[in-house]
Amino acid sequence: MSEALNEYILNHMDEEGELLAALNRDANVNLLRPRMLSGHLQGRILKMFCHMLRPKRILEIGTYTGYATLCMAEALEKDAEIHTIEINDEMEDFIMKYVSRSPYADRIKLHIGDALEVIPSLDMWFDLVFIDGDKRLYTQYYDIVFDKVPSGGIILADNTLWDGKVLTPPHRSDLQTIGIMDFNNRIKADHRVEKVILPLRDGLSIIRKK
Numbered sequence: 001m002s003e004a005l006n007e008y009i010l011n012h013m014d015e016e017g018e019l020l021a022a023l024n025r026d027a028n029v030n031l032l033r034p035r036m037l038s039g040h041l042q043g044r045i046l047k048m049f050c051h052m053l054r055p056k057r058i059l060e061i062g063t064y065t066g067y068a069t070l071c072m073a074e075a076l077e078k079d080a081e082i083h084t085i086e087i088n089d090e091m092e093d094f095i096m097k098y099v100s101r102s103p104y105a106d107r108i109k110l111h112i113g114d115a116l117e118v119i120p121s122l123d124m125w126f127d128l129v130f131i132d133g134d135k136r137l138y139t140q141y142y143d144i145v146f147d148k149v150p151s152g153g154i155i156l157a158d159n160t161l162w163d164g165k166v167l168t169p170p171h172r173s174d175l176q177t178i179g180i181m182d183f184n185n186r187i188k189a190d191h192r193v194e195k196v197i198l199p200l201r202d203g204l205s206i207i208r209k210k
């Protein structure tokens with residue numbers, strides 16, 4: 001999408017709000033890879049999905065700054081909650097700085113650790129899962145979380161077009177592209193789910209358990 005069209009969209013939809021704008025600025029000034037956070041457009045889309053799906057419990061794999069966590073929490077009903085897992089313990093202070101300022105803080109449960117170890121310890125169902133961690137591990141996240149999603153539940157996976165790199169055979173050392181391509185092939189072949197890939201930003205897969 002052209003920069004101008006992107007600008008037009010952002011000017012004709014809901015604003016991200018002061019807290020998220022501050023987080024976004026803070027990330028751009030102080031963090032190494034600020035582009036990893038969902039951002040204004042995708043954040044509002046995630047919030048809209050949550051309004052439409054009305055999940056009682058969400059699981060996010062890969063918190064980073066907490067941007068998407070805060071967006072989804074905005075749409076949760078009072079008794080609903082979002083569990084989010086971040087492997088990098090250096091992000092905890094940044095995340096909690098903004099979560100603590102959110103009116104929805106009590107709906108957010110942050111787990112610091114490897115999702116592959118944390119998920120098996122969470123003895124609960126998730127109506128909505130947002131996979132956004134290490135691209136090499138997407139298929140493993142999917143397998144480990146699948147039985148915790150009820151029939152009709154939704155799994156979202158971010159970056160599934162991986163900057164268009166999915167179109168060409170990857171170099172054998174490019175494990176992230178290989179991880180994303182394996183994941184996309186696996187989902188395509190999985191008859192237990194319905195699936196589409198939205199060409200939003202870097203590709204957002206929507207997977208519905210039958």
Ligand SMILES: C[S@@+](CC[C@H](N)C(=O)[O-])C[C@H]1O[C@@H](n2cnc3c(N)ncnc32)[C@H](O)[C@@H]1O
Pocket residue numbers: 036037038039060061062063064065066067068069085086087088113114115116132133134137
């Ligand atoms: C793309 S960022 C997440 C962005 C965030 N979901 C958002 O939309 O604003 C990916 C994050 O996943 C984390 N991560 C990578 N592997 C992980 C794992 N196995 N378990 C938990 N977090 C992981 C990284 O440290 C990084 O902060």
